[in-house]
Amino acid sequence: QVQLQESGPRVVRPSETLSLSCIVSGGSISGYYWSWIRQPPGEALEWIAYISSSGSYIYNPSVESRVSISVDTSRNQFSLKVKSLTAADTAVYFCAREVRRPDGSGSYYGFLDYWGRGILVTVSS
Amino acid sequence: DIGMTQSPLSLPVTPGEAASISCRSSQSLLHSNGYNCLEWFLQKPGQSPQLLIYMGSNRASGVPDRFSGSGSGTDFTLKISRVEAEDVGVYYCMQALQTPYTFGQGTKLEIK
Numbered sequence: 344q345v346q347l348q349e350s351g352p353r354v355v356r357p358s359e360t361l362s363l364s365c366i367v368s369g370g371s372i373s374g375y376y377w378s379w380i381r382q383p384p385g386e387a388l389e390w391i392a393y394i395s396s397s398g399s400y401i402y403n404p405s406v407e408s409r410v411s412i413s414v415d416t417s418r419n420q421f422s423l424k425v426k427s428l429t430a431a432d433t434a435v436y437f438c439a440r441e442v443r444r445p446d447g448s449g450s451y452y453g454f455l456d457y458w459g460r461g462i463l464v465t466v467s468s
Numbered sequence: 469d470i471g472m473t474q475s476p477l478s479l480p481v482t483p484g485e486a487a488s489i490s491c492r493s494s495q496s497l498l499h500s501n502g503y504n505c506l507e508w509f510l511q512k513p514g515q516s517p518q519l520l521i522y523m524g525s526n527r528a529s530g531v532p533d534r535f536s537g538s539g540s541g542t543d544f545t546l547k548i549s550r551v552e553a554e555d556v557g558v559y560y561c562m563q564a565l566q567t568p569y570t571f572g573q574g575t576k577l578e579i580k
Contacts, residue, residue, distance in 0.1 A: 378569075388517065388560060390569040403568035404469075437516055448501050453564060454522035455507065456529075461516050 345370040347438050347459035354465050360426040361466075365438030365459055372396050372419045376441040378455065379412065379423045381434040389434075393441060394421055428466045435461040470494050470563050474572035481551045482580045489575045491544045491561035497524075498541050505565035508537055508546045511574075512557040520559075521546065553579055 351363035365377070378393040392412045394400040400412050406425070414421040425432060437460075443453035471494035481487045497504045504524035509517035519528040521537035524544060534549040548555060558574040 387573050388562070388571040390562075390567075390571070393567075401567045405568070446501050446503070450499070450501050452499070452503055452505070452523055454519060454528070455509075455517075455562075455564075456519050458516040458518070 345440065345457045347440065347457055349436060349438050349459045349462040351436075351462060351464065353463060354467060355428055356468050357428055357430065357466055359428055360424055361428055361432070361464060363423045363425075363436055363438075363462065363464075364420055365422070366418075366420045367440070368419070372414065372416055372421065376443060376453070377414065377421045378439045378441055380437045380439055380458075382437070382461070383431075383434045386434075388437075392423065430466050433464065433466045435463050437461045469568055470497075470566065470570050472561055472563055472570050472572040474559075474561060474575050477573060477575055479575055479577045480580045481548075481577060483553060484550050487548045487551050487555075487577060489546045489559050489561075489577075491539075491546070491572050493542045493544075493563055496541045497544075497563050497565045499565065504540055504544070505563060506537075506539070506544050507562045507564060508535075509560045509562065510555070510557050511560065512554075515557075517560060548577075551577070551579070 346368045348366045373396045376393050379391040392402045394412045411424045439455045440457040443451040473492045475490045497506050506524045508521035511517040525537045536547045561572040
């Protein structure tokens with residue numbers, strides 16, 4: 344059974360940089376796409392970014408200037424950095440796996456099938 | 469960004485009754501290859517979201533058949549044929565046609 348586990352600091356000061364990791368167990372990180380998604384307290388979900396196991400990535404333009412995502416296939420994990428933090432970055436951060444399957448016409452369809460439990464990060468002085 | 473609008477935002481249901489949640493997108497989610505890039509998730513209290521439906525109407529592995537997804541283009545519906553107590557939580561739709569992926573506001577299902 345594939346499991347994802349987020350790790351990182353629970354409290355970060357404003358203006359500092361948040362570093363989160365997601366360790367994948369029970370399966371390989373190779374061959375999939377890996378996302379970070381966050382949820383401010385009492386609010387809806389916001390997709391932040393994804394990265395493929397080969398290292399190609401896409402960011403949400405709403406945070407693109409402040410985030411970076413990376414993958415380490417040797418350690419079966421991927422990471423997210425968010426800089427210049429403000430209170431608005433306080434949220435539960437989830438990591439998730441996206442599986443993509445060929446649709447027989449050269450394209451693919453995909454879906455987010457496994458999620459981590461999430462880690463609550465509070466930005467506060 | 470593609471906007472996603474769910475209704476209702478709150479859904480009280482009696483166990484055994486049917487329930488329906490609507491999700492509308494600001495542009496068509498129909499891929500050129502004929503499938504809809506729309507997923508449904510359930511976030512149970514204190515848990516992470518779990519995938520229920522993908523491609524608009526395909527049940528994910530292990531999802532009970534009382535859950536069904538339908539719709540195409542910009543209008544989608546999640547139906548629960550007979551609500552059980554374990555179905556409480558917040559339901560989200562998400563479009564995966566283009567980045568940034570975007571979610572609906574969520575529909576909170578509660579038991580009467």
